[in-house]
Amino acid sequence: METRDQNSIAAAVEAFGEGYQPIPVRTGAKRPYGSGWTHTRWTSEEEITTAFGEAAETGAADIGLLLGAPSGGLIDVDLDHPLALRLRDYFLPPSAMETGRAGRPRSHRWYRVEDDGKLPASRPYKMPDGSMCVELRSTGAQTVIPHSSHPSGERYRWEGEPWGGEIGPARVDGQVLAIQVALLGLAAVLVENWPRKGGRHEAYLHLAGGLLRFGDAVHPYWERNLPVLIGALADATHDDDGPQTRIDEVMGTTVTKIREGVAVSGFPKLAEIIGEEHARAVRRMAKEVESLSGFEPEVIRDLEPSTVDLPPDPEEEAAEDFESLPDHERNPLEERISSWAAVDLGPYLSGQVTMPEPSVLRRSDGRGLLYPGRVNMIYGKSESGKSWLSLVACVQEMTEGERVMYLDMEDEPTNTLARMQALGAGDDDLKMLFRYVHPEGPLAGMQRYKFGVKPTDEGQRSDAVFKALLDSYDPTLVVVDGMTVLYGLHGHDTNDAMATDVITGWLKALTRRGRTTVIVIDHTGKGGGPGSSPIGAHHKTAMVQGASLRADAIERPMPGAVGTMNLVVHKDRPGAVRQISSTHSEQVAAEVEMDSTTPGRTVVTMRPPRSDTFVLGEGDQETKLAQLAQSREITEGIMRLFGGEVDRDLTTAEVVDSLNVKPAVVYDAWKLLETEGTVIRLGSTRWTRFRLKP
Numbered sequence: 227m228e229t230r231d232q233n234s235i236a237a238a239v240e241a242f243g244e245g246y247q248p249i250p251v252r253t254g255a256k257r258p259y260g261s262g263w264t265h266t267r268w269t270s271e272e273e274i275t276t277a278f279g280e281a282a283e284t285g286a287a288d289i290g291l292l293l294g295a296p297s298g299g300l301i302d303v304d305l306d307h308p309l310a311l312r313l314r315d316y317f318l319p320p321s322a323m324e325t326g327r328a329g330r331p332r333s334h335r336w337y338r339v340e341d342d343g344k345l346p347a348s349r350p351y352k353m354p355d356g357s358m359c360v361e362l363r364s365t366g367a368q369t370v371i372p373h374s375s376h377p378s379g380e381r382y383r384w385e386g387e388p389w390g391g392e393i394g395p396a397r398v399d400g401q402v403l404a405i406q407v408a409l410l411g412l413a414a415v416l417v418e419n420w421p422r423k424g425g426r427h428e429a430y431l432h433l434a435g436g437l438l439r440f441g442d443a444v445h446p447y448w449e450r451n452l453p454v455l456i457g458a459l460a461d462a463t464h465d466d467d468g469p470q471t472r473i474d475e476v477m478g479t480t481v482t483k484i485r486e487g488v489a490v491s492g493f494p495k496l497a498e499i500i501g502e503e504h505a506r507a508v509r510r511m512a513k514e515v516e517s518l519s520g521f522e523p524e525v526i527r528d529l530e531p532s533t534v535d536l537p538p539d540p541e542e543e544a545a546e547d548f549e550s551l552p553d554h555e556r557n558p559l560e561e562r563i564s565s566w567a568a569v570d571l572g573p574y575l576s577g578q579v580t581m582p583e584p585s586v587l588r589r590s591d592g593r594g595l596l597y598p599g600r601v602n603m604i605y606g607k608s609e610s611g612k613s614w615l616s617l618v619a620c621v622q623e624m625t626e627g628e629r630v631m632y633l634d635m636e637d638e639p640t641n642t643l644a645r646m647q648a649l650g651a652g653d654d655d656l657k658m659l660f661r662y663v664h665p666e667g668p669l670a671g672m673q674r675y676k677f678g679v680k681p682t683d684e685g686q687r688s689d690a691v692f693k694a695l696l697d698s699y700d701p702t703l704v705v706v707d708g709m710t711v712l713y714g715l716h717g718h719d720t721n722d723a724m725a726t727d728v729i730t731g732w733l734k735a736l737t738r739r740g741r742t743t744v745i746v747i748d749h750t751g752k753g754g755g756p757g758s759s760p761i762g763a764h765h766k767t768a769m770v771q772g773a774s775l776r777a778d779a780i781e782r783p784m785p786g787a788v789g790t791m792n793l794v795v796h797k798d799r800p801g802a803v804r805q806i807s808s809t810h811s812e813q814v815a816a817e818v819e820m821d822s823t824t825p826g827r828t829v830v831t832m833r834p835p836r837s838d839t840f841v842l843g844e845g846d847q848e849t850k851l852a853q854l855a856q857s858r859e860i861t862e863g864i865m866r867l868f869g870g871e872v873d874r875d876l877t878t879a880e881v882v883d884s885l886n887v888k889p890a891v892v893y894d895a896w897k898l899l900e901t902e903g904t905v906i907r908l909g910s911t912r913w914t915r916f917r918l919k920p
Contacts, residue, residue, distance in 0.1 A: 246298070336390070596773050
């Protein structure tokens, strides 16, 4: 046996003696040996010696450590980006156990969560360009240790005494460590584009304004913690004024202005200095820090002594809850205790309520088509590509380091994973940033009708399990694929308004007061096409708080071919998606091309609509392109029939008789001429006639 193999076996035995669970890893690949490595649990040194010896003979001579629960709460903070390495000592507590390699010294800092502490979940954080910044690695992950090799050929090494010597890894509070890692990621994003000379003072003020403004008050979390971030930022960027000076002038100025009711600038102005992508990442990371800290708006009530116990006024309680939200997160329409209650117009009149910007499911020009923190919908015929589009949104969010949860009511894991991989999702991202759920039973809170009056034991158990998953994983995007099945699982009828109220309440709760974006996937009714709506549409449309888009397939997406479709705006409550869509009666938000000609790879391109894009009438998917060409031929014939007379009226029947064509083709020709502004429609139903637009 080679010396290297002997070193790995010896290291594995040492790891076991330290209380950790080692696993064999493919040499120079960082890939664990075997498929069930997460369940590895050694009970003796003899077991380890035999297993590691056999693995080395097959090319797995490296060693990794299972993290989290299997190794007694062992946590690895993996510092991938140079800026993360530069900022590590500003945010991370010191630890005697560190590893690295020549090209990336001290790039892994190890900790052990206190015995009574809660293990944090694995969380990777990325830079705006998609490169990895820093990872908190915990249960379900593994990290390679000395004497293993990095794929670059460099050998991993101990930075200091092996295993941290007698001291070992620092013992920490798991929640605190998770917050510190997220703050490090936030600081790295800021430092990357922070102004070097000139404009620094303004950048600090805009950052402070964006984080400290909380309604009419100062944000309680950032008032305590922003000084740490500013100090690290000033020190790391070698600010001539020094950290304390920056903290004093920025915090003092901003806090005073907010408390005196003076307007302060925030993230929009910061974006002008560090760039839109970096500013968006800062906002995203700030919410991450708040979520990890368990921050929730405090509701303060004045309690008056009383001898009579009166029931609480639900409208007053709701108002107090929402008043604790930041101005830009308030939605007075959602704050009413009843839809029949008066809407608070004050936030609108004062300019506090601003139009939300769609940022999810982005086109090639960077414009989003769905709204963050709200319930959105994509629907269409079977095989129209709607599930593919939701997965595109998933991959886009994961590229930015966001966590995605996919509730799949209709498909299975193998197909969904294959699609994600074809779209470019890597295995590491799928392991750490993607959670797949395949519900086969009801949640207690939504059970109705066939389940009787009381929730079932299965429903209550599922409620508890799903709530625990939401709390621990904290997804920023949830896709609910299969509304018809969701209704059926809970004993509901899709055409029942009361049933939709129950489902709607659950979907809105999934947004967690704007923390999570929800995308619902649904089918059109029988024979659905242009102008059609989801099954039970007049009920379901009400559940959409953001945008509802219809996927109209022109050429059906399929393996080995290029599919095309239009995304048509069905509903857009805030209105920002319609502003970037075509101007026709049925507005196209994006023209989509799905190229699956390369095996195992699908390239999806979502382009802004062209000026001449319009929605064709119903018909077979395969004939729509030919239908478009024929429609253009018919329009030429119609123009000849008009003969340039602006006072002449034509009906569909007259065109059919004159040109000897089918009525359906003439209908599409009329639509094309209308969208181009060439003709105007007069009358309705069978008395409809058309005239040249003057």
